C-alpha cells in the first residue's frame with residue numbers, strides 16, 4: 001500500500017482527476033454508475049483506492065454528480081477534493097482541472113468506471129510523464145476486427161488491426177499541456193488524449209492492463225464481480241465482508257455495502 005496522500009510532500013506533485021459524474025445509462029440500474037456497488041463497495045471507492053495505493057499520486061480531485069457532492073465527499077474522506085461535475089465528461093474534467101493545487105506538475109485523468117485498475121498502472125503512467133513524455137496513455141491490442149461503417153450500414157473500410165489499440169485510463173499529462181488542451185473549444189474527442197492530439201503534442205502509449213477495463217454495460221459488472229471473487233483474502237481488492245466491508249487499511253469499513261443513493265446517510269451504509 002502506498003503512503004498517505006498528504007505525506008507524499010517531497011518530489012513532483014501528481015494530481016489525479018476522477019470524472020465520476022456520469023449517469024451510467026448503458027449500465028442501467030438507476031443509481032449513478034460511480035456509486036453502484038461492486039463486491040460490496042461503491043465502484044468509485046475502488047477506483048480511488050487504486051490511486052491511493054499508487055506510489056505517485058499526491059492529490060485526488062473527484063467530479064461528482066452535482067446533487068451528490070456532499071454524499072461523495074463524506075464517502076471518500078477529507079483527503080479527496082470533491083467538486084460538481086458537468087453535463088459531459090469533458091465538462092467534468094475541465095472543472096476538476098481548475099480545482100487542482102497550484103504546485104501540481106503532472107495530471108492523471110482516471111475514469112471512476114475502471115474500478116479494478118492496478119496501482120502499478122497508475123505509477124507507470126505517472127513515471128512516463130515524469131520521465132519527459134508530455135502525454136501518456138495505456139493501451140491494449142484488439143482481439144476483434146474493427147470496420148468503419150457508413151450511416152447506411154455498409155462497410156467503408158477495414159483498418160489494419162495490428163495498428164489499432166483500445167485506450168484505457170489513467171491518462172497522464174504535463175499539467176501545462178492538459179490545461180492548453182482543455183482551453184480548446186468544440187473539439188470532438190472521446191478521451192483526454194484526443195484533445196492533446198488536437199494541439200499537435202505527441203501522445204506516447206504504454207502497455208495497459210486487462211483489469212483496467214471500463215464498466216460500461218451489464219456484462220462488465222458481472223465480469224468485475226467474478227474477478228473480485230477470485231481475489232485472495234487479504235488482497236485489498238477482495239470483495240467486501242457482507243457484515244460491513246473490507247477496509248484496505250485492515251479494519252472494518254462502514255462505507256462498504258450497497259449502492260449509495262441520493263440522500264442516503266453514508267455513515268449508515270454497510
Ligand SMILES: Nc1ccn([C@@H]2O[C@H](COP(=O)(O)OP(=O)(O)OP(=O)(O)O)[C@@H](O)[C@H]2O)c(=O)n1
Nearest residue numbers: 019020021022023024025026087088092112113
Ligand atoms: N457528465 C459526465 C459523464 C461521464 N463522466 C465520467 O466519465 C467516466 C467515463 O464515462 P462513461 O463510462 O461513459 O460513464 P457514463 O457517462 O456514466 O456512462 P453512460 O454514457 O452509459 O451514461 C465515468 O467515470 C463517468 O462517471 C463524468 O464525470 N461526467
Ligand SMILES: C[C@](O)(CO)[C@H](O)COP(=O)(O)O
Nearest residue numbers: 089111167168169190191192
Ligand atoms: C476515456 C475513455 O475511457 C478511454 O477509453 C473513454 O473514451 C470514455 O468513453 P465514454 O463513452 O465516456 O465511456
